[in-house]
Amino acid sequence: MNILVVLRMVPDVVEELEIAPDGKSLNLEFARMVLSESDDHALEQALLIKERDGGTVTALALEAPEVDEVLFAALAKGADRALKITGPKEGVTTREAAHIIAGVISSEPGLKGADLVLTGTQAINDLDGLMAPLLAQELGLPFLGIVTGLVPNFSARVALATKEYPRGVRGEFEVALPATFGIQAAEKPPRYVPVAKVRAVMKSRKIDCVSLTETVEPGFSLLQVLEMTKPQPSGHAEILEGSADQTAGALCTILAERGLL
Amino acid sequence: MLDPATTTYFGLPGYAYLWALTLLSFSLFGRQVLRYINVLREARRETRWDNPARRLKLFVVNVLGQRRLLTEPLVGAAHFVIFWAFVLFAVSFAWNLVRGLLPFLPIPWADDIRVIALALELFAVLGLVALAVVAVRRYIFTPPRLERSIDATIILALIALVLVSSLSMQLLKHRAPEFSLGLWWVHMVTVLGFLAYLPYSKHLHLLAAPFGVFFGSLRPGGMPSASEGASMRQDFTWRQLFSGLACAECGRCDHVCPSVGSGHALSPKVLMREVKDAVRASNGRQKPVPLLGDRVKPEEIWACTTCYACMERCPVFNEHLPLLIEMRRYLVLQGQVEHRLQETLSHLARYGNSFGASPRARAKWTQGLGFRIKDARKEPVDYLWFVGDYASYDPRVIPATRAMARVLEFAGVSFGILYEDEQNAGNDLRRIGEEGLFEMLSEKNQKSLASARFRQIVTTDPHTYNVLKNEYPAIGRDRRVIHSTELLAKLFRAGKLPVRHSLGQTVTYHDPCYLGRYNEVLEAPRRVLGELGATLLELPRNRKNSYCCSAGGGRIWMEDTPGVKERPAENRVREAASLPGVHTLVVTCPKDLVMFQDAIKTTGLERQLFVKELSELVAQAMGMMERSESHVAA
């Protein structure tokens, strides 16, 4: 069973996000990049499947700041191969990224035959589309998103996938393989990998680099960002000041006035 | 004079029986001891021959001088007597054995020499009195955590028999020679039996303790040397396994352990027993003997706060902490880390602080002070203030940090901080077993420190202090790292800190584990309190006997295990609140501040006890507290 996991780096929202001077994009100079949370789950799900049923896991990412650490961590966690696509400009949109990645997958012999293509169901900057269906379309594979459980049956060439619906309902789907899945959450939380292991892997293993095969013309995303701003607090939240006791008291008064006590 | 060696019994001379018994006893003894030695040889190597002079001194003070036992005067004195009685009787026994086995030797029996006979009589009497004392303590006023095992009873009985038989033999030597001869045999058989039984009982500590003390850890805090962790018996070092053998099951470790005190999973004494059992277990066909998982559960391993109280108290210098840290290293390498701790470790790896906050916000606490704190990365300073995570990021601690800044500024001290380049110093990471993360962060810190110019490093955080002083190689030597209380004491001595409002009240003080017990900084905080005009009423458990708040060892980053009757911090604040006339608990550690503030709330002591960081008291006494910064229900 060959499992391909597509990882993406997104700006870390723990830091203050700054708008670039042109007012239309993020100022990436001081932004730190972090692995998209559901991509982390996709990797964990792939590793769980590998541990259960065997197979190989390849982690694939576009070149970006701090992506090396993420790829080495993936190797330290148990991925068999880590691949970095070099060449794209900074700040590609999801659609552009999907096109580049699909191009590399189609042309790299080790990747084309993947039985499962996993990635996070959604990232915080998916303005022009979601990665999983975009990849599915380019690779000609079936797609299912918001997956929280995945049990492949290699010999029968199907997988049982659990998808989340509103109000806690879940649906069980049978999907013919090979297929693409957007993972919402892995069956277990992403595992811890000790720093010593990552550092050891940095010394003993390599990240394979492959340059992109598809160029992306400007306007590929088909969207034009007119403006990017930080949201104005829409006049709603009145902030109560003071210590815990003071604010609690003030809030109490407000609630009493509204007859909620 | 009747000679037991040559007297004939049932046609055979005495020495023949003696040979037989001796061979039996020695072979039983030797067999088990050899087994232990083989197990220790299989274990990981560790050299403990360094610093022989210092080791000898430890031996003299702690084995010959029984120092750690004498902290409890009555029992200590009794054990001292029994110890020396034993030494004397062992020498006399060995002598008599040789004489008995080889009767043709032209040497007298040991007790034929008057001085020795007198000494034996004297020590037999003293010994019996001491035995009575310990028996009463053990059976009537049983201290908690001391188990009345069969093993202990057998030992006491055997020792008593040895002493009684010797004493009565001496006394009846002339009046009832035949009977006395019989007593001689009783004595020798008892001792030979004792010898044979020794390796199977906790009294192995007799033989093991002297070695344990001599080969004790000289490394600060007992940190084990670099390793990949341990889970099977042979992964541990011989000295770590040796602790199990040397353990006398006295329970002193349990008595001071915060985990035992609060009903958590860990008991250091039980840990030692598990190690002993593992050492005794046979590994048929060279199969590895598991320790972690089978005998010691992960909850026990993670329950340790690394307060060092167990090792500080242990009379035989057992190494509880290194054993736990080795197993933590193993668990971390396997990725078996509890979820909340995992999150904290990810934060540390990513942001260099345990709060998951932006590194750029590290120096936000300096805003609005009214003066600029020097950037130690850019300009030389006398004191590089390594602030620490809690002092920088925790809103409950920041007022104390700012107070310290103001005090230093007022005193005209040249000081600076590393701003965003400061990373968590890593003390608790080493105690959690995440050596890789410690290396990563300490490398970054060392780089920043190497390019900065300063005379000394100062910190308010004892954990930071401990690791910088003891475990950052180039930095810690030459007394370059000091704690803020030491600096404050120095400033008071130099008259740089005029007190405008003397504190004039009775306070009590909690010695932080990493400041007091680990690094013996005990007087500086007390001197500062004195300068502030406060009267210090000591807590019952003070100085190196201080009771851990249980934030250490990464525990502040872990979930509390359910079923805890009373948290150590709650126990401690109750202890403080029980002191007459005391309403202020003074602390000199950011984590203590946080833990005790919480404990005061959960125990409902908010109106009776307030916890204050020493720097805040200094600032207050100098009349420079900001109004908005009186924290806790004031």
Added chain:
Amino acid sequence: MAAEFWVIVEHWKGRVSQITYEALALGREVADQLGASLHAVLLGHNAHELASTLGKADCVIYANHPLFSEVVAETYAEALVQLLKERKTRSIIFPLTNVSLGAATLLGARLRLPVVNFCTDIQFAEGKIQAHCILYGGKIESRVAAEGEPTIFGLWPGARPADKGFSERRPPVEEFAVSLSEPAIHLKKYMEPAAGDVDITQQEVLVAVGRGIQSQENLHLAENLAKQFHGAVCASRPVIDQGWLPLSRQVGKSGATVKPKLYLALGISGAPEHTEGMKAAALIVAVNTDSGAPIFNIAHYGIVGDVLKVLPALTKAIESRKGVGSHA
């Protein structure tokens, strides 16, 4: 012929979802601005009756096919590709919920059409159809125009009040035939969540906890507060994922949508996946240590502080107000 403006009807388990009406309300506005006719596109199986509530649209385009009895993104995309061969539209609004997530992107990918995700509003301005989108967990807003038509818009819940999308009128229904290939994906069964002890959608007061509660241990603080209000504790995703509360207590995209009189958001950052489930609450009070947390954008009152301190303080304040007296 007038231009068309489409809204994809989301329906699940035999009912039209609330978000469809929100989308219709919005669609109506934009269609009127464009001078276009509003069409509701209904893909279903024997779902003709559902069309009767869609009167806000000028017309319902209805495709009936057995494969539509499950919502499978691929099937939807295939059908819409065929529809777009026959008819033109300027925009297609897709509701962004768990039910049909992915269909919008698939369609856009298949026909090389612009896709605008995370929309909270759409309007016609400066001669273009523009969308307002929220990104980065609610921390960034963006105004976006598309290059090309039809444009596909993925719409977040709550863009317009749902009742503005209702109408008494029964719209005309135009049937549209599709021929669909057997998809590689089949729904085998639904699994309902274990019946929770409490139905949070029926509560008047909800005490919601997020990451800021820090550990399962601290949940009792929230329970105590909830008791004061005769309300219940609910949670955002991270708390549910940890297993500290059952699925029945989850509020948000994969959980319940609630409309209580009072919603106390404690230690919740306010990412859209959560806020979509609760922003209709009458009074929202948020407590968070991060003054920039998006939750403050939708809260009525906010406290910047540590949940673990404010929670017990609030419980105590309420108790003393009620005259329960001081406690240990």
